[in-house]
Amino acid sequence: MDTxxxxxxxxxxxxxxxxxxQGILQWISSVDHKQIGIxxxxxxxxxxxxxxxxxxxxxxxxAIPNNHFLAPEVYNQLFTMHGTTMIFFVAMPAIFGFTxxxxxxxxxxxxxAFPRLNAFSFWTTFFGGSLLYFSFIAGGAPxxxxxxxxxxxxxxxxSSPGIDYYCAGLLFAGIGTVTASINFVVTxxxxxxxxxSLKQMPLFVWMILINSFLILAAFPSLNAALAMLLLDRxxxxxxxxxxxxxxxxxxxxxFWLFGHPEVYIVILPIFGIFSEVFPVFSRKPIFGYxxxxxxxxxxxxxAFGVWVHHMFATGLGNTVNGFFAASSLxxxxxxxxxxxxxxxxxxxGAIRFSVSMLFAIAFLIEFxxxxxxxxxxxxxxxxxxxxxxxYVVAHLHFVFIGGTLFGLLSGLFYWFPKMSGRAPDxxxxxxxxxxxxxxxxxxxxxxxxLGAMGMPRRVYTYPNLPGWGVLNLISTIGAFLMAGAVGxxxxxxxxxxxxGAIAASDxxxxxxxxxxxxxxxxxxxxxRVIPVKSTRPFRDYKRPEDADWKRQEVAxxxxxxxxxxxxxxSHGE
Amino acid sequence: xxxxxxLNINPSSIFDAASPQxxxxxxxxxxxxxxxxxxxxxVVILTSFIxxxxxxxxxxxxxxxxxxxxxxxxxxxxxxxxxxxxxFFRSLATMNAVLxxxxxxxxxxxxxxxxxxxxxxYPGTTITTANxxxxxxxxxxxxxxxxxxxxxxxxxxxxxxxxxxxxGMNNYLWVTIDRxxxxxxxxxxxxxxxxxxxxxxxxAESPGDYTLWLRREAAGAHVPQDTLARAGAVLFLESTxxxxxxxxxxxxxxxxxxxxxxxxxxxxxxxxxMANDSVNLGRWLTDPQxxxxxxxxxxxxxxxxxxxxxxxxLEQLK
Numbered sequence: 001m002d003t004x005x006x007x008x009x010x011x012x013x014x015x016x017x018x019x020x021x022q023g024i025l026q027w028i029s030s031v032d033h034k035q036i037g038i039x040x041x042x043x044x045x046x047x048x049x050x051x052x053x054x055x056x057x058x059x060x061x062x063a064i065p066n067n068h069f070l071a072p073e074v075y076n077q078l079f080t081m082h083g084t085t086m087i088f089f090v091a092m093p094a095i096f097g098f099t100x101x102x103x104x105x106x107x108x109x110x111x112x113a114f115p116r117l118n119a120f121s122f123w124t125t126f127f128g129g130s131l132l133y134f135s136f137i138a139g140g141a142p143x144x145x146x147x148x149x150x151x152x153x154x155x156x157x158x159s160s161p162g163i164d165y166y167c168a169g170l171l172f173a174g175i176g177t178v179t180a181s182i183n184f185v186v187t188x189x190x191x192x193x194x195x196x197s198l199k200q201m202p203l204f205v206w207m208i209l210i211n212s213f214l215i216l217a218a219f220p221s222l223n224a225a226l227a228m229l230l231l232d233r234x235x236x237x238x239x240x241x242x243x244x245x246x247x248x249x250x251x252x253x254x255f256w257l258f259g260h261p262e263v264y265i266v267i268l269p270i271f272g273i274f275s276e277v278f279p280v281f282s283r284k285p286i287f288g289y290x291x292x293x294x295x296x297x298x299x300x301x302x303a304f305g306v307w308v309h310h311m312f313a314t315g316l317g318n319t320v321n322g323f324f325a326a327s328s329l330x331x332x333x334x335x336x337x338x339x340x341x342x343x344x345x346x347x348x349g350a351i352r353f354s355v356s357m358l359f360a361i362a363f364l365i366e367f368x369x370x371x372x373x374x375x376x377x378x379x380x381x382x383x384x385x386x387x388x389x390x391y392v393v394a395h396l397h398f399v400f401i402g403g404t405l406f407g408l409l410s411g412l413f414y415w416f417p418k419m420s421g422r423a424p425d426x427x428x429x430x431x432x433x434x435x436x437x438x439x440x441x442x443x444x445x446x447x448x449x450l451g452a453m454g455m456p457r458r459v460y461t462y463p464n465l466p467g468w469g470v471l472n473l474i475s476t477i478g479a480f481l482m483a484g485a486v487g488x489x490x491x492x493x494x495x496x497x498x499x500g501a502i503a504a505s506d507x508x509x510x511x512x513x514x515x516x517x518x519x520x521x522x523x524x525x526x527x528r529v530i531p532v533k534s535t536r537p538f539r540d541y542k543r544p545e546d547a548d549w550k551r552q553e554v555a556x557x558x559x560x561x562x563x564x565x566x567x568x569x570s571h572g573e
Numbered sequence: 574x575x576x577x578x579x580l581n582i583n584p585s586s587i588f589d590a591a592s593p594q595x596x597x598x599x600x601x602x603x604x605x606x607x608x609x610x611x612x613x614x615x616v617v618i619l620t621s622f623i624x625x626x627x628x629x630x631x632x633x634x635x636x637x638x639x640x641x642x643x644x645x646x647x648x649x650x651x652x653x654x655x656x657x658x659x660x661f662f663r664s665l666a667t668m669n670a671v672l673x674x675x676x677x678x679x680x681x682x683x684x685x686x687x688x689x690x691x692x693x694x695y696p697g698t699t700i701t702t703a704n705x706x707x708x709x710x711x712x713x714x715x716x717x718x719x720x721x722x723x724x725x726x727x728x729x730x731x732x733x734x735x736x737x738x739x740x741g742m743n744n745y746l747w748v749t750i751d752r753x754x755x756x757x758x759x760x761x762x763x764x765x766x767x768x769x770x771x772x773x774x775x776x777a778e779s780p781g782d783y784t785l786w787l788r789r790e791a792a793g794a795h796v797p798q799d800t801l802a803r804a805g806a807v808l809f810l811e812s813t814x815x816x817x818x819x820x821x822x823x824x825x826x827x828x829x830x831x832x833x834x835x836x837x838x839x840x841x842x843x844x845x846x847m848a849n850d851s852v853n854l855g856r857w858l859t860d861p862q863x864x865x866x867x868x869x870x871x872x873x874x875x876x877x878x879x880x881x882x883x884x885x886x887l888e889q890l891k
Contacts, residue, residue, distance in 0.1 A: 072766045072866055145763050151740060152723040152765055157688075242741025248724060249739055282627070288641045313726060313761075314737045315718075315744035318668045325664055329657035333650060340649045343619050350629040350636050361624055368616045372609040379605060379660055381598045381667040384734025385587045388726060388761040453586045454730045456761040459769035463845070465757070543635070551638065 031115035034521060036122050037101025038419065041412075043126060044094035045493075048486065050133075051085035054078045056483055063476040065464035075460035076143040077162065081132075083146030084166065088173050089129040091266040091400065094408045096121070096180055099208050099269065101419065103184060105514035105521060106202045108193030108529040113186040121180035128173030135165035142166035145458060147259060148229075150240030150251035155233045164233055167226040174223050181212035188212075193513075195532040202512045202535065203292055207272030210296045214261050214268065214303060222258035225251060249314055256307035264303045267399070268296055270407030271338055274360055277410050278342045279536075280510045281357035282349030285548065288341045289535060295334030302331040312383045321380045328378035336371055339364055354508070355429040359410035362437050366402025370395060373448065391451025397444045409436075409489075416496070417503030421519045424496040432488045439481030446471040446478075511536035585731040585757045591777075592749050594671045594733035601667050608656060671733060675745050680717035682708070686725025686738040686760065688869060689767040690831045690844045700790045701819070703831035705839045707776045707790075709783035710750050718744040723765060729758030729775050737762055750777040759845075766867030772845025793822025794834045794890050805886025808879055817870075820890065830870065837890040843868070854884045 027035060058078050061070040070078070100118060104111055112118045135141045140160030144153045153163050188209045192201070201209075229251070231237040238244025240251045271292070279286045286292060308316065308324035342364060351357065373395040377383045386392065417423050450471050455462060462468055506515040514521075515538055516530055530541045534548035590596040627636075683694040684706065693706050708714060718727050720738035727746065728735035736746040750756075758773035778786060797803045806823070809815060815825030821834040836842075842849040843857065843865050856863070858880045861870040875883070 072769065076766060144765075149724055149763070152763070157723055157765060242739075248741065283629070283635050285638055285640045287639065288646050291641070291646055313735050314739060315742065318665075318672065318674075321668065322665055326661055329661055332657060333653045336653050337646075337649045339616060343616075343623060344642070344645065346623045346627060348636055348639060349627050350633050351624060351627050352629045353624075361620060364620045365613075365617055368613055372613060375609065375657075375660075376602075376605055378657075379601065379664045381664060381671055381734060382602050382605060384671070384736075385595075385598055385602070385730060387735065388728075388763075452588065452730075454728075454757065454759065456728070456759045456768075458763040459759075461769050463772065546635065546638070548638070 031111075031119045032523065033100050033104050033112045033115065033118060034419070034525075036118050037097045037099075039122055040093045040097030040100060040125075043122075043129070044090050044097060045490065047085050047089040047093070047129060049490070051082045051090060052483055052486060054082040054085070056479060058082065059476040059479040061460060062462075062472050064473065065462055065469045067461055070460065072460045073140075073143065076458075077136075077141040079458060080142050080145050080148075080162075080166075084132065084142065084170075085129075086400070087146060087262070087266070088170060089125070089132070091404050091408075092173075092177060093125055095266060095269045096125075096177075098273070098408070098411050098415065099184060100180070102415065102514055103187060103205055103208055104191070105517065105525055106205050106512050107188065107191065107196060108513050108526060108532070109187060109191040110525045112183050113191055114183050117179050117183050121176040121183065124176035124179070125173045128169045128171070128176065130169075131172060132165055132169030135160075135162045135169075138165065147255055148251075149255075150229070150248045151242070153229060153233075153251070154241055156241075164230065167230045167233075171223060171226050174219050174226075177215055178219050181215040184208055184212040185216075193529045193532055196537075199290075200532055200535050200537075202272075203275035203286060203289065204269070204272035206293050207268045207275070207296055210293075210300050211265055211268040214265055214300045217304065218258045218261035218265065221254050222262075225254035225258070228254075249311070252311050252314065253307070256310045257304070260307045260310065261300075261303040263399070264299050266404045267335075267407075268299065270404050270411075271296065273407045273411040273414070274342060274363065276510075276512065277356050277360045277414055278345045280414075280508050281352045281354055281360070282346045283352075283509070284345055284349040285536060286341065287344035287347075292338060292341055295337055298334040299331060302327060302334070306331055309377055309383065310387075312377075312380050313387050318380075325378055325380050329375065332371065332375050332378065336368075339368055339371075352508075354413065355424075355426070355433055356410045356413040356508075358430070358433050359406045359413065362433075363402060363406040363410065366398055366406060366437075366440070370398030370402050373398060386451055388457055389451035390447040390455045390457055393457050394444045394447035394451065397440075397447075401440055401444070414508070415514075416493075417507050418505075418514060418517075418519050418521070420497055420500070421503055422496045422500030423503045423507065424492050424500060428488065428492050428495075432485055432492060435488065436482060436485035439478050439483075439485055442478030443475050443482060444478070446474050450475075506538070509542075511539045513537060516541075585729065587730045589731045590733075591731040591751050591754065591756060592733055593751070594748060595731055597667050597670050598734060601663055604663065605660065608660070672745075672747060675715055675747075678715050680745065681712075681714045682706070683717040683719065684727065684738075685719040685721050686727070686764070686771075687721045687831075688723065688765055689760075689771045689865075691771075691773065692721075692831065695787070698787060698791055699821075700787065701832045702790060702835065703833075704844050705774045705776055705841065707778060707783060707786050708748070708750055709780050710753050710777050711780065713747060713749045716746045716748060718746060724762045725760045725764050725771065726762035727758070727773070728761040729756050729773055731756045732758070732775065735761050750775075753777050753779055753782070757845075767865055770844055770846040770865060772841075774841065774845055789838075790835055794820045795837070796822075797886055797889055799885070801882050802885040802889050805882035805884070808883055809886060812873060812875075814883075833887065833890060835890055837888045851884045851888060854887060855880050858883055 027039060030036060057070060058075060061067050061075055138161050140162045142162035142165065144158055144163060148166060151157060188205055228239040232239055238246040240246050240248055242248055275286050275292055305327040306324060308320060309328040312321050376386060413429060453467060455468060503519045505519045513529060517525055530537055534540055536548050540547035540549060588599055590599045680696060683696060685692045691704050693702050718736050718738045720740045725738040726735050727738060732748050732750060736744050738744060754777055756775040756777060760768060760771035764771065797806050810824055815827055817827040817830040818833045819826050819828060839849050841847065842853060846865060847853045858875060860872050861868050862872055
């Protein structure tokens with residue numbers, strides 16, 4: 001087999017000079033993309049547990065009407081920290097973990113373009129998260145919700161230092177996010193194995209490329225808003241205070257101009273993961289490769305024109321609302337068609353129900369529910385009724401859990417053998433899947449009804465209106481089921497790492513380059529890379545007689561030759 | 574206690590429309606639910622069917638490697654596109670019907686959200702009241718919505734959509750209430766510590782009853798008759814109560830807290846948190862932070878007798 005040399009980063013890899021057995025120091029000082037990826041993932045698990053405990057306390061408080069388990073000021077800190085943590089320190093690090101680990105492997109590179117910057121990105125994220133949590137001992141955590149509306153976020157209404165830590169923590173994490181994205185863009189554009197054209201990149205890599213541009217465009221708006229808020233709070237500026245000539249609603253524009261792209265930032269990479277998982281476990285190529293990329297780009301562009309759908313009830317008028325209703329309805333299309341891309345990928349395939357695939361199949365239904373309830377917010381009058389109620393809470397969890405988290409879990413079970421060299425226990429993993437999916441649906445399905453029945457979100461307690469108590473109790477029970485499942489997951493992972501069965505280097509008969517390495521990959525990923533002539537190089541390598549590129553060539557030569565204008569025009573045109 | 578209080582109110586889900594505005598939105602919502610359910614059912618059926626039919630069998634050859642199908646892809650984009658265009662125009666029509674431009678119409682009522690109560694002013698009258706908002710049935714009413722401190726949001730599901738109250742801005746909402754009754758709602762924008770207890774009660778009355786209410790409300794406060802209540806009235810003025818609360822017809826003219834001129838005629842207190850009775854009032858006056866932590870009423874150290882007197886006075890402010 002002809003092989004080609006791997007492009008090396010222009011600088012020597014600093015990690016190669018460090019021996020591999022220095023314990024924790026090795027991890028802290030590492031600039032190896034695989035170790036940094038794993039650290040991102042553990043950071044995410046750590047914060048998942050923390051933010052999970054926060055929300056269990058919240059759900060306990062809401063289990064019965066007129067409950068006095070938590071004081072309102074504690075409750076408000078807990079739900080604020082839950083939301084902020086889950087978005088910025090669970091979803092984002094988990095996505096970056098998989099990205100940092102697998103993008104170089106999938107494009108045949110030995111490391112990220114800027115290995116030191118990669119470590120910097122991780123540690124600033126880590127530091128940002130620590131700073132956010134330091135607020136608990138510095139006088140109180142932020143308490144104005146994860147989107148932290150003005151003027152409630154101003155010193156007059158929230159005088160504990162929590163919101164200052166919110167600004168500082170998110171600014172730090174934001175710097176890490178932006179530097180990581182620059183690193184991904186350069187790595188993907190510049191360090192692919194030379195044979196891999198853009199049109200042969202795995203879809204996960206494509207989605208990361210699109211996503212990184214999305215991040216680069218979205219985060220400045222958040223960072224500006226955070227800096228302005230810090231000025232307001234610390235130096236008595238008044239960007240967001242109406243009394244001083246500022247504008248409360250400006251915060252909402254700046255925040256959601258970041259915030260809505262952010263929603264797609266935590267879902268596009270997930271679409272990438274699923275676009276790897278569905279083909280592998282259906283033993284078919286992705287249905288509509290270029291359509292998946294095209295819809296990803298469409299989402300990224302439209303994402304900047306939909307932010308006002310978070311503000312339909314702020315009284316901007318029907319003209320403005322109409323414009324953003326149109327764009328928000330439109331963005332549903334490239335998001336929705338992907339469901340059918342994956343269904344068509346499964347159709348006619350040979351589906352293997354691994355735990356990874358189970359999460360992918362469950363995602364199809366859960367994400368459809370979340371997507372459809374999302375469309376109801378693009379229909380302005382329905383939004384007027386349902387925004388800021390428990391219906392939103394249900395919707396966003398169907399998207400973030402049924403979408404993002406299911407995707408991360410699918411990716412985890414897909415790639416865990418590669419990353420650890422160990423296989424997690426199949427039986428326990430299936431238990432985890434069913435327990436988690438059941439708990440999730442019990443928790444959040446009923447919240448749609450609560451919203452329609454008039455329960456606003458972010459209330460620390462509620463009156464005993466007909467049905468409210470029962471539905472909230474059901475939701476709390478579901479939350480504890482999910483918590484039990486997460487406990488089981490941590491047990492499964494730790495057990496697999498210690499005494500799991502040794503994993504093969506290609507346990508799923510997969511398609512992409514990361515599976516050509518050992519499990520786990522050596523410090524230097526590749527010596528040689530197999531030829532890349534299609535989107536599924538490893539499959540081509542394993543089944544040379546049925547290679548994708550051969551089929552494409554056949555299809556090409558079988559097509560009638562193009563009309564040659566030098567010949568007689570037999571089509572009569 | 575709070576449980577029984579709410580038994581006599583109208584159910585207020587978004588499907589219990591009691592105004593043409595809410596009915597229009599309900600209609601659109603039901604259309605949406607039908608379309609969305611159809612899509613969801615399609616996805617569930619396809620997912621289950623495909624998963625079962627194409628499950629891997631032992632020693633199977635690789636299935637046919639299909640990479641796409643242009644016609645199918647066109648349908649995948651075309652059908653949802655047609656659906657969203659339909660809903661876009663349905664939604665524009667509903668928006669314009671529910672929330673038309675207010676033109677030169679001046680507001681019939683001005684409601685201001687405070688941390689954590691609603692202040693209602695009735696233009697053209699001298700009436701200022703709080704929390705229990707009386708409105709006439711059958712009249713198209715323009716509400717002006719303001720905020721005194723942070724953002725609040727006015728939402729009574731049975732009467733239609735919500736509207737934010739934003740400091741420095743005037744927002745408007747149209748409502749035409751179909752039938753008399755008490756309609757429950759709540760502040761729907763997180764507004765701080767006591768956001769949960771910023772409930773709304775709209776008391777919709779027939780035009781006759783409403784006129785009567787207006788007349789009673791415009792009158793000054795009831796003058797206390799018995800000694801206990803009279804002592805309470807004196808205390809109210811001499812303590813700092815009067816620097817935050819107004820009781821029309823007396824020297825109490827504070828504007829920070831809710832107007833208490835006809836406090837005794839309200840069924841609930843603390844913005845829908847509990848029944849307005851002497852026991853609850855006594856507890857509240859003894860230690861506000863115990864009852865509603867974070868509320869802006871400070872704790873005054875009153876003697877038991879003083880609390881009894883103040884309670885008696887406030888209860889008589891019908």
